[in-house]
Amino acid sequence: MTSAPLHPTAGPARRSVVAAVGAAGLAAALTACSDSGSGSGSDADAGSGSGSAGSEETGSAPAAPSGGEQADDAGAGQALAAVSDIPEGGGVVFADRKVVVTQPTAGEFKAFSATCTHQGCAVKNVADGVINCPCHNSDFSIADGSVRSGPAREPLPAVEIAVDGDAISLV
Template sequence: MSLGEVRASRRIVFSGLGALGVAAALAGCAGSGGSSSTKTKVSAGTELATTSEVPVGGGIILADQKVVITQPTAGQYDAFSAVCTHQGLLVTSVDNGTIHCANHGSSYSATTGAVEGGPAPSALAKVEIKVEGDKILAA
């Protein structure tokens, strides 16, 4: 093997390592894109809240269960995953019929969970609930 062949081989190896490093860095920068971590699992029958805890036009965020419960109009209760579909962080507030994620500016409809603004790629997943008396339960 000549000196020129050795230099060419080293150049190829280092070029490959550089490309691998760039690929790893780019993969680390990518968002979750709505991965399975955005799915909320709550056992049926679990008491989530009482109706008096959920303000009309607003909602509450249950961080431990990763659920947001809204009351868009009096007596109408809806629930969604509280995990923002942009990068998997919890949403931060609910008011005026909108669920907000202040982390990167995404917003969602408090009625449907649909994206209303920001970088979120998809709607919040619906969480099935039922109201029994003054209790809001996972369905």
């Protein structure tokens, strides 16, 4: 049984390669699982429901209009949805504007960031009085954005909206 002699100049040692691959994998895992804490982070798929592009809806509410990003106040002042588009006791996620609008009780409209405070995923939908994040199953109250079930620890930040007649718009 003969084997070729090992030469240090022939390339990196197997231990070095294994250590480098392990370090890269650990770095990727830590990046993917890091807690953003600020509510910002990567954009996850906002769902592939039957609603219009950029929104996930509940109940029988019609699809709401979509527009530009909420970040940098783009779309502020533009109509986001009609009052009739937001179901009572539910809400609609506007993924393109990164906002979710809810109607906890008749005539009371609330808006929150559609970015989960756990790891920055986009919330998917509103059902049974909660805003649902599909990444790790965090649920938030439609009334105040507070955490109903974790792993998220921070509430969804409120977003300012205005209701003028039948139109709901970002402020």
